Amino acid sequence: MLASVWTDYPDLPFDAPLHERMARSRARVAALRPFNDAIREDAERERQRANFACIETQVASGPIKPFDRAILHARDQHGYDWDAAGLYAQGRCAAEPGRELRDFSVPPGEASPAYAQGFRDGGGCFADLFDMARRSYAAAERNADRLPILATPPFSRPAPSNWPSPTDAPRPALWSKRAVIIGADTAANAGVGLITMLQAHPGHAIAHTIIADGARGFRSLGNCDHVRTEDPAGQLRSLLTGVELDDLLIIADAADLALLDQHASPLPLCRTMERTRNSHIQQCAQLRTWLDRGLFAGEVLASGHIRWTKLAQGLSGRLGEFVARSAGKAQPRGHSIVIERCDGSPATGYMTPQGELLSPRR
Structure with missing residues (x-):
């Protein structure tokens, strides 16, 4: 067909009038339209076949998901194509668990025919004022019969994986009352740099450092032998015996963090409990914040954010009852800062803890 079109509508000579050459191009495009439509229809049939085949493979190879089952039901019982079957599955999976009617394929307040059919097949009723409450109650009754019986009650405190990231808001703590639990994978990965940053700080020698190995349990940093007990919780309990903590940090991911979540009961309740998360760059910044909050014996350090504001006469910072203001440029370089009360x-x-008077001008 393609060859015949070019045979029937060949290019005109370059010196032919422009309107004739443009008319010939339009005629060729019109003759090629059935050919291009056939290609488009064949690609669409292949897309439909491949998508349905993928769902059939998933259903045959593993646990049947309600959404996949609804897609196949829409094709077999209602003859829907792939797009309509997806809308049908969305409507049915919204109705059966008792969720709100939400069809994003049409303007708000409406529902496409396929979505509406799935919603009705799932037990929904558009005319019932209390439809959502009725479906939610029925779904709760069905789920109550499938809930497992817990052998032990859940923890009344968040798991380590849900602890917040380190910030400078908590009060500083003595290094002797700080502990860090590092995942074995993180400690072994020199490219991450977290363990190197920790060991470069002088306070880490005073703090309590524990390695969490998802495969072998817990041990102290620098000790290759794990505590002689088969129970990881017992290992952790032994390492923390007699330790009084105010600040606890966790640097772990994947299996190492899962081990901590599973055996978190020996972890003491501390004033500050945090863990690093997200990318390596963010974790380095979070660890740096945590390291800056450490105190040595006899050292005093404030906590919290300094609120900086840009005033007409220069930069101003406030911390508690004190205000730091710019007093202009200093000689030979830098800026002069004056500390004032409110x-x-x-x-x-x-004065400092050593009794030395502090000058209000820097």
């Missing part, structure tokens, strides 16, 4: 008077009379 009433604007210089912050005089304050």
